[in-house]
Amino acid sequence: MIDVHAHIGKIGLGRPLKVYQLLKFMDRNGIEKAVVLPIENPEETYYYVTTDEVLKAGKRHPERLIPFCNIDPRRGASDTSTDFYKIIKEYKERGCKGFGEELSGLWVDDLRLQKIYEACGRLKMPILMHLDGLRNKDDIGLLRLEKMLKKFPKTIFIGHGPHFWAEISSDLKKKDFSGYPKGEIKKGALDKLFSKCPNLYGDLSAGSGYNALARDPDYGYKFLEEFQGKLLFGTDYLSPGQKCPQIKFLKEAKEKGLIKKKTFEKIAFKNAKKLLRVK
Numbered sequence: 001m002i003d004v005h006a007h008i009g010k011i012g013l014g015r016p017l018k019v020y021q022l023l024k025f026m027d028r029n030g031i032e033k034a035v036v037l038p039i040e041n042p043e044e045t046y047y048y049v050t051t052d053e054v055l056k057a058g059k060r061h062p063e064r065l066i067p068f069c070n071i072d073p074r075r076g077a078s079d080t081s082t083d084f085y086k087i088i089k090e091y092k093e094r095g096c097k098g099f100g101e102e103l104s105g106l107w108v109d110d111l112r113l114q115k116i117y118e119a120c121g122r123l124k125m126p127i128l129m130h131l132d133g134l135r136n137k138d139d140i141g142l143l144r145l146e147k148m149l150k151k152f153p154k155t156i157f158i159g160h161g162p163h164f165w166a167e168i169s170s171d172l173k174k175k176d177f178s179g180y181p182k183g184e185i186k187k188g189a190l191d192k193l194f195s196k197c198p199n200l201y202g203d204l205s206a207g208s209g210y211n212a213l214a215r216d217p218d219y220g221y222k223f224l225e226e227f228q229g230k231l232l233f234g235t236d237y238l239s240p241g242q243k244c245p246q247i248k249f250l251k252e253a254k255e256k257g258l259i260k261k262k263t264f265e266k267i268a269f270k271n272a273k274k275l276l277r278v279k
Contacts, residue, residue, distance in 0.1 A: 002066075002272040003034040005101070005128065005160065005205035005234030008057055009049040011039055014239055019057050021240050023064060029247050032269070033064055033278065034237075035098070037128065040070040043105035043135055055094055066276060068128065069096040073104050073112035080111050085119040092123055097276045100128030100158070108136040109144040117148060121155035126275050128203060130161035133177035140174065141189045142167050149197040156275060158232065160203035164190075165212035168223065180211040185219040194227045201275065202227070204267070205234030210246040221258045224250075228263040232272050 003026070010016035026034055036058065038051045051069040058067035069091035076082030088099060099120050106113055108131065120127045129136050131145070138144045142164070149157060159165075163177040170188040172181055193200050203209060213220035224231065235244040254264035273279070 001029070001031045001233055002269040002276075002278075003031050003205075003235050003237070004158070004232045004272050004276075005203050005236045006034040006036055007039070007049065007236070007238035008036055009053060010047045011045045011049060011238055013046055017238055017240060019061070019065075022237065023061065025237055026064065029244075031235075033066055035066045035068055035128075035234075035272075035276070037068050037101040038070040039101065039103065041072050041103040041105070041135070044101075044103040044130070051091055051096065055091075055096065058095055066278060067096050068098045068100050070100060070102070071116070073106065073110065073116055078112070080115050082112070082115065084115050085122060088116070088119045088123055088125065092125060096125070097278070098126045098128060098158075100126075101160070102127055102129040103135045105134050106136065107144060108138045109148055114148070114151075117152045117155045117157075121152050124154075126156035126158055126201070128158040128160060129164075131159065131163040131177075132161045133163065133174070135161070138163060140167075140172065142193060146189075146193060146197070149193065149200055153199055156199050156201065158201045158203050158275075159190075160205060160209065160234070160236075162208045164202070165208040168212045180207055180215075182211075182215050185216040194230045200230065201271070202231050203234045204231055204246055204250075205244075206236035209234065209236075210244075210249065213246065213249060221253060224253065224259050224267065225263055228259075228266045229271060231267045232275075233268045 038054045054067045166172045166176040167189040169185040253259045
């Protein structure tokens with residue numbers, strides 16, 4: 001399996017996650033490689049974990065850890081004059097395979113973010129974005145994200161977070177942007193976006209990704225089958241001892257025949273290999 005969403009270091013007020021602890025977690029759960037995401041936006045956490053720290057960990061464990069880079073879009077003059085392409089290009093040359101986790105407290109179509117989207121497209125680096133009521137804000141229906149997907153067709157967007165996954169159902173409310181809505185799913189905006197936008201993928205990590213699948217399991221299994229080429233396994237592992245129920249959910253779905261073996265393989269590692277260009 002390839003985990004497209006993991007962290008290291010001290011992020012919150014609890015214990016920091018050491019690299020060896022992440023590797024032990026991976027070994028216990030049959031995870032061959034993990035994307036390590038830096039945190040460089042002030043809205044999300046109490047501490048930063050920089051791109052340089054992630055690159056150092058990747059160099060120590062090149063067969064296991066895949067580094068991404070991050071830059072807050074308000075860097076420099078906090079306007080569109082900042083040369084994000086040059087900065088991201090340098091990170092790519094140093095080994096970063098993608099951009100994220102993007103967590104800025106801006107509207108998802110903010111002009112400063114659009115400069116990052118453009119740079120990621122030119123550099124063929126996917127961008128992993130967290131959407132909720134504070135970070136990468138959008139309206140019901142993900143209308144702003146849809147415009148960005150169409151405006152930057154060469155940029156691969158990987159969606160994640162409570163608002164993104166709440167859009168699996170059409171009956172969400174604004175309070176669901178930062179929560180985990182329950183109950184039966186009525187086909188939502190994600191069905192349309194995954195069907196119409198070839199540059200959109202979904203990161204199944206964290207409570208938000210698991211909740212989207214488990215709140216209405218019958219729909220969840222059908223969703224995995226229908227969009228098997230657009231979904232990516234992830235955990236959002238960031239704290240020692242953290243529970244990651246999507247691991248069991250996906251493995252049991254395969255073992256019980258609720259999803260096909262080829263579907264599991266695409267979601268578990270094949271899609272990530274293709275997007276990240278890793279062996």
